[in-house]
Amino acid sequence: MRVVFIELAKYIFAFFIAFYVAASYYGASSQNENIRKKIYIFQNILMFLFHLLGFLLLYQLNSEDIKYLIFYFAQFIYLFVIIVVYDVLYPKASRLLVNNMCMLLSIGFIMLARLDYDKAIRQFAIAIAGTIVTFFIPWILKKMRCLKSIGWVYCAVSLGVLVAVLFGSAVYGANLVLTLGPVSIQPSEFAKILFVMFVAAMFNKATSIKQIIIVTIIAIVHVVVLVVSKDLGAALIFFVVYIMMLYVATKKIGLCVAGLVSGIAASVLAYFIFGHVRQRVTIWRDPWTTIDTTGYQICQSLFAIGMGSWFGYGLAQGLPGKIPVVEKDFMFSAITEEFGIIFAVALILICLNNLILMMNIASRCKTLFYRLVAVGLGVTYGFQVFLTVGGAMKMIPMTGVTMPFVSYGGSSMVSSLIMFALINGMYNMRQDEGELNESAGKSKKNKK
Amino acid sequence: MNQQERARKTKNKKPHDIYENRRKSLRNHETNVISFLFIGLFLTMAIYLVYFNVAVAPKIINNPYNKMIDTQQDKVVRGNILACDGTVLASTQINEEGEEYRYYPFSNMYCHVVGLKSEKTGIEGIANFELLSTDGNIIKELGADLQGKKSRGNDCLTTLVPSLQEAAFQALGDNKGAVIAMEPSSGKILAMVSKPDYNPNDAAQKYEEWLSYDSSDSVLLNRAIKGLYAPGSTFKVMTALEYIRENNAYGNFSYECDGSAYVQGGTTIPCFGQTAHGFENLTDAFSNSCNSAFSTIGCQLDLEKFKKTCEDSLFNQSLKIGMDTSDSSFELNANSGISLVQETAIGQGKTMISPIHNLMIISAIANEGIMMKPYLVDTIQTSEGTVLKKTQPESRVQICTSDEASTISDLCRSVVMQGTGNLFRNASYEAAGKTGTAQYDSSDNAHSWFVGFAPYDNPQISICVILEGGYTKVANAQQVAKNVLDAFFG
Numbered sequence: 023m024r025v026v027f028i029e030l031a032k033y034i035f036a037f038f039i040a041f042y043v044a045a046s047y048y049g050a051s052s053q054n055e056n057i058r059k060k061i062y063i064f065q066n067i068l069m070f071l072f073h074l075l076g077f078l079l080l081y082q083l084n085s086e087d088i089k090y091l092i093f094y095f096a097q098f099i100y101l102f103v104i105i106v107v108y109d110v111l112y113p114k115a116s117r118l119l120v121n122n123m124c125m126l127l128s129i130g131f132i133m134l135a136r137l138d139y140d141k142a143i144r145q146f147a148i149a150i151a152g153t154i155v156t157f158f159i160p161w162i163l164k165k166m167r168c169l170k171s172i173g174w175v176y177c178a179v180s181l182g183v184l185v186a187v188l189f190g191s192a193v194y195g196a197n198l199v200l201t202l203g204p205v206s207i208q209p210s211e212f213a214k215i216l217f218v219m220f221v222a223a224m225f226n227k228a229t230s231i232k233q234i235i236i237v238t239i240i241a242i243v244h245v246v247v248l249v250v251s252k253d254l255g256a257a258l259i260f261f262v263v264y265i266m267m268l269y270v271a272t273k274k275i276g277l278c279v280a281g282l283v284s285g286i287a288a289s290v291l292a293y294f295i296f297g298h299v300r301q302r303v304t305i306w307r308d309p310w311t312t313i314d315t316t317g318y319q320i321c322q323s324l325f326a327i328g329m330g331s332w333f334g335y336g337l338a339q340g341l342p343g344k345i346p347v348v349e350k351d352f353m354f355s356a357i358t359e360e361f362g363i364i365f366a367v368a369l370i371l372i373c374l375n376n377l378i379l380m381m382n383i384a385s386r387c388k389t390l391f392y393r394l395v396a397v398g399l400g401v402t403y404g405f406q407v408f409l410t411v412g413g414a415m416k417m418i419p420m421t422g423v424t425m426p427f428v429s430y431g432g433s434s435m436v437s438s439l440i441m442f443a444l445i446n447g448m449y450n451m452r453q454d455e456g457e458l459n460e461s462a463g464k465s466k467k468n469k470k
Numbered sequence: 471m472n473q474q475e476r477a478r479k480t481k482n483k484k485p486h487d488i489y490e491n492r493r494k495s496l497r498n499h500e501t502n503v504i505s506f507l508f509i510g511l512f513l514t515m516a517i518y519l520v521y522f523n524v525a526v527a528p529k530i531i532n533n534p535y536n537k538m539i540d541t542q543q544d545k546v547v548r549g550n551i552l553a554c555d556g557t558v559l560a561s562t563q564i565n566e567e568g569e570e571y572r573y574y575p576f577s578n579m580y581c582h583v584v585g586l587k588s589e590k591t592g593i594e595g596i597a598n599f600e601l602l603s604t605d606g607n608i609i610k611e612l613g614a615d616l617q618g619k620k621s622r623g624n625d626c627l628t629t630l631v632p633s634l635q636e637a638a639f640q641a642l643g644d645n646k647g648a649v650i651a652m653e654p655s656s657g658k659i660l661a662m663v664s665k666p667d668y669n670p671n672d673a674a675q676k677y678e679e680w681l682s683y684d685s686s687d688s689v690l691l692n693r694a695i696k697g698l699y700a701p702g703s704t705f706k707v708m709t710a711l712e713y714i715r716e717n718n719a720y721g722n723f724s725y726e727c728d729g730s731a732y733v734q735g736g737t738t739i740p741c742f743g744q745t746a747h748g749f750e751n752l753t754d755a756f757s758n759s760c761n762s763a764f765s766t767i768g769c770q771l772d773l774e775k776f777k778k779t780c781e782d783s784l785f786n787q788s789l790k791i792g793m794d795t796s797d798s799s800f801e802l803n804a805n806s807g808i809s810l811v812q813e814t815a816i817g818q819g820k821t822m823i824s825p826i827h828n829l830m831i832i833s834a835i836a837n838e839g840i841m842m843k844p845y846l847v848d849t850i851q852t853s854e855g856t857v858l859k860k861t862q863p864e865s866r867v868q869i870c871t872s873d874e875a876s877t878i879s880d881l882c883r884s885v886v887m888q889g890t891g892n893l894f895r896n897a898s899y900e901a902a903g904k905t906g907t908a909q910y911d912s913s914d915n916a917h918s919w920f921v922g923f924a925p926y927d928n929p930q931i932s933i934c935v936i937l938e939g940g941y942t943k944v945a946n947a948q949q950v951a952k953n954v955l956d957a958f959f960g
Contacts, residue, residue, distance in 0.1 A: 328526070
């Protein structure tokens, strides 16, 4: 009977998320406000059912341990509060973005609770704290008009923490963590937001040749510091984000192509200079000959994805624990193993939906600063998802970045919450949609 | 009018509005470009994920490091391994305590080729994933689950022919060595025996003991695919191939053999038993297995080309046939010393070859130069016999042209008709082949080889036999091969 329950559940999971994704794209393209509101509620119902089913299964499979149900209710309230708070305080924020965030959070919570209950509790606590703090971000964004004029402050802080990290303690062969008393944070997670703010502020001021050279030099310093501290994933993100922001600011495609080409040249150089860069590439090209040592992790990830097939093994039926650091860098593999390929494709599409929503607000910002911030955060998010998903399935070398909202990690969680709050803040600052449509309609009539 | 005014008012009230008026420009060009870049990137990821699942995953998941497969044992009863006629070679049985165990009805006879379930060797390893998979009929699986039963894994129908396997097993006797027989046109392995052997039914108690044996006495080692030996005179197939490739006028070759050959700057190579073969053309030299003639031929070859010919025939390469094979080696190059060249040309020197590789070479000669990929798993089927997956024959490489193969094939036929392959001379079928004796130390003991195929004008079977030095109760490897081929054609 137990197996029947698990088997049925995995089809229901796939069914839920498929409908959820369809609703996301329909909602993003629909012009009708009333239909959109219905879609958002439909999405919320799907999400809560998904979340409930996931925890019911975990409760059942862990010999009906009541702690899973308590944990579930706490999360239910948490997700519910997020949706209500945004709806009440920031009615013009993107409900779709809020829904997607909650969906990703619930997937992450279920998977993490299945992998390691104690870590899930920690993650949940950090998520609550982070969410409460980030509730203020849209308000701050609206009130503080000086944000666009303190570019060098962002730069000083982000470079400061990144350099500090070079002297920090070592975790998994990479010096990525800064320990302050009982708290250890991963500064690159926050530096990437500060970096985006810095570049946006600088280009908002001017896009003269001199300014471009100054900002480019600072960007190179960031990337080099990250490569030396072996945080290759973050280095790549900073690089790509900078190129894209440069493109939007200058509107010169040639400049970006030149930037990309020099970036590729620099990567080749880094390949020959740094052993750890070379090692990543070697593992990527052939993990099988070193399956018992350096290739072990990625091979286990490939087994997990390959064994999952279309509908997965069923929740808590796989062996994702075989992948070292699964809860951080290989969450995607664990999800694919147990929820299946269809679910994983849907997950990729939800992330793409988020990116489109971010680019959507960017394209409609009048002020270059806000447009650049939205573009920078969007590219940061999108490229990070690409690195973690592509790396887990060996499409590209593994760079060890997390999947926003889904992977375990306090810094990653908080920085993702900040990013989404900033984007929602920008949505919240827009003119009323209804007014826009009305005035547009009026002008057409006037023309007639 | 009123509305418009209100709209303007609200607009004025909001100096923070960061929005561009939609009327002026609907979308920003640059952000559109970035959006499309990412849409492309993400769709590529989604497609790659599906591609990985369909095309890549089936090839990689059957790996001993993949512990997920083992967990299937809780839900699935491991399927049977069957010979080509359906004879059960391995099955899952239940003992008195109600526990599952793997039973091998033929004990030692198939031990290496079928392998051990516990160690995932042989076919137990190759088909591990399939044996623990069900045909995917969910309703049936759910039904079995509701009844509290396990579902039944798929069966693996192999290419092995029981009568031939038994003949090979008997023919090898108590000697160390290996016999492999294959269909040269498809790569189907018909028989594979390696000795010394073990009884797989005793693995639970004795495996640790077997592990402690020295490699030369190892019962676990499948010598047929994992053993490496000097090829001895069977390597003259390669030397002859290179010679005819470099010399169109090979028909004019002549050599006067006085029982040994000395080359200036090199060494003295004796013929087997110091026999003087007298005046020889290429056919005579090959069928007499004349070391003097072939070591001299070796010195006339372009060594870089020779190396390329050998590497094209998978020396110094991984065989890539999906079995745990050892790589053969060939170490000549333009700088090699003359004595090494002489020795290499007659299959001594530093050359090493696995029996399966030697079989693949002779099979390619029998198959117009096309080396087929040997395989053991013919069909994966449900326990009711519904075919789920059938292996299609696959060529591995082309080692020579069809004309070259035909010339070498004629040379191999002359070995039987006039030379060292005399045991086959009066057989009921027309065999062709090459004998070999490989010295491995200073004693008189030598490994005995035979590679061959039959019938020579329309080959249905190819065979490779290696008898390790010190064999008893049998004349040589050729004798073993004869017994097996007699069983095949008899």
